[in-house]
Amino acid sequence: MWPAKLSSLQHLAYEHATRGACLALCARRHKSLGQVADTACQYGSPKVVAIPADVSNVDDCKRLVEETVNHFGRLDHLVNNAGISTGAMFEEATDITNFRPIMETNFWGPVYTTHFALPYLRRSKGKIVVMSSPEAWLPTPRTAVYSASKLGLEIFYDSLGGTYT
Ligand SMILES: NC(=O)c1ccc[n+]([C@@H]2O[C@H](COP(=O)([O-])OP(=O)(O)OC[C@H]3O[C@@H](n4cnc5c(N)ncnc54)[C@H](OP(=O)(O)O)[C@@H]3O)[C@@H](O)[C@H]2O)c1
Structure with missing residues (x-):
């Protein structure tokens, strides 16, 4: 199709x-x-x-949720799809800060957006969808930070699960 x-x-x-x-x-x-x-x-x-919007930017995440709610009057579901990766070996990095965007986009992006979306999702009894990856549980030398960002996401949303019903 x-x-x-x-x-x-x-x-x-x-x-x-x-x-x-x-x-x-x-x-x-x-x-x-x-x-x-x-x-x-x-x-x-x-x-x-x-x-x-750039989900690694907290103000963009706030605006994303606000514009959505202003437009539709409600928020039914949040799908956290945005993600980036790199094929770089951790030990070969010359500038360690080059890895930061991975965590900022893959981990902090969903966390920021969820923070702003939660009050509306509670109202609509909506759901949150999160894109993890097999690499969260099968890490490889080239995916160290990517794997950490995805596993961090899983733990974060598991911990929300207890209170978010
Ligand atoms: N493809 C796979 O095999 C695979 C496997 C496991 C998990 N995943 C996960 O599935 C998700 C989607 O993967 P994909 O393969 O569809 O990747 P993709 O083709 O590279 O698409 C990534 C999407 O995220 C957006 N994006 C990236 N950084 C962003 C940011 N800072 N703010 C807002 N949007 C951003 C990109 O658009 P712009 O560049 O325009 O921002 C694009 O629409 C990711 O979370 C990825 O980790 C993918």
Whole structure:
């Protein structure tokens, strides 16, 4: 049904669109985000809002949630899909700070966004979806920080599970 190669953002957007969901989509690149939004409309979403934002930035995460709620008046579900990786060996790093964006995007992005979204999700009894990875539990030398970011996410959301029902 779908074109052969889709990113997770496209797949998630189009799958939800065919089921009639209204969508607020986020990514950093305006143009490609707009294209995904247009295609999601063609697949049947009644309303798609494209919100360019960088989830590693806490203010962007706040704005993302606020713009979504201002637009739709509610928030039913939060899907934390944005993620980045690197194939670099930890021991070969010349600048250790090059790894920081991985943790900032993969771990702090969902955590920030969840913080701002939680009051609305409680109201709607909505769900949070989080993209982990097999590397969280099968780490390799080239995925040390990526694996840590994904395992950290799992522990974080497991710990929320006790209070968030
Ligand atoms: N592909 C796999 O085999 C695989 C396996 C296990 C888990 N995952 C996880 O699944 C998720 C999606 O993976 P994918 O393969 O679809 O990756 P992808 O094709 O590289 O897409 C990543 C998406 O995240 C967005 N993004 C990246 N950094 C962002 C940021 N700081 N703020 C906002 N948006 C950002 C990108 O758009 P912009 O660049 O425009 O921001 C893009 O839409 C990730 O969390 C990844 O770790 C993927």
